[in-house]
Amino acid sequence: MAIRYPNGKVYQPTQNESPEKKRLTKKDLSFSNRGKSLEDDLNETNDFYVRNGIASIYKKPVPIQIVKVEYPKRSAAVIREAYFRTPSTTDYNGVWNGYYIDFEAKETESKTSFPLKNIHDHQIKHMQDVIAQKGIAFFIVRFTTLERTFVVPFHMVEEAWRNMDNGGRKSIPLALFEQVAEELQLGLSPRLDYLLVVNKFVANN
């Protein structure tokens, strides 16, 4: 096996991710899926894109409100009190072949539908802004239990969101993903070649 993080990046757990979610089963150890998180797969894929000159796309740092910092002599500054802030945008953005790329990645353990409570108002607003500026906005959604990952055009989520505001259902059924979104197959390198699929969105514009 190739070493997956040649640049020596330190693994950072996300806020939404609890270690308990990562119980390994026999199924997880199959060649195509070793129980890595969606975030791990995307970081690895973006590293691959940057290293190979395919795209320049990064995950944004988690926004922090810093309250107290210590400056010990002869060593690095230490943050001693800080709080997580609500991000004003999405998690990932960058540029690919002249296109501005902007997306949010979400996991759900549900086997039947994607709960819209995973998405926030300000993310919908931000993605509307991106599309108004002629950028490309989408979601990457993984059904972790089913081991299925979809690239979801923004308009599909936006419509479900609008329906929910008008009293409609609070989740998007898997069947709609199968119908409208593009399913991604896991690869070895890159793990999740989502730009192949985004290419289709562009071609359809």
Add this chain to the structure above:
Amino acid sequence: MAIRYPNGKVYQPTQNESPEKKRLTKKDLSFSNRGKSLEDDLNETNDFYVRNGIASIYKKPVPIQIVKVEYPKRSAAVIREAYFRTPSTTDYNGVWNGYYIDFEAKETESKTSFPLKNIHDHQIKHMQDVIAQKGIAFFIVRFTTLERTFVVPFHMVEEAWRNMDNGGRKSIPLALFEQVAEELQLGLSPRLDYLLVVNKFVANN
């Protein structure tokens, strides 16, 4: 005077900015410049762009390596040990009218030249990647003592950087800014309408 931060954002000092730098002189209190930092001016300008549907450009959060988090009952998680990390990209990015926008903002107190030590290897590399992907990359440089602010095309900095690597000077003289870069006049709202100038870079491509 209008309230400058209608969205109630909390002011966050940056790493490079010490409060001592902000001594107010009579000159600073003139109408056009009240001694605000370049970062304040840019945040205000980007807020203006987003509110008015002109562009969707944001400052990225400062990357932090989190080591220890406490989860007190019935209150927000508190980060108790964390360290500043070196950013892998530039500070600002986003989309404007189909263009991917990527820039770094720097201040210098020098009256005669901009020291290249303010810029890091990985930022040059990142901006080269952005341009290879047909994005627009530039610097915004403020000579704080002179109260002059320039939008600097990436190729100007890249050339000075290459010359320095070959034994050339370690700073860019003000005269070159006056010749090659675009000077910005401060406005009331937005404070620093840098997209007007970036427009010229696009037209010249």
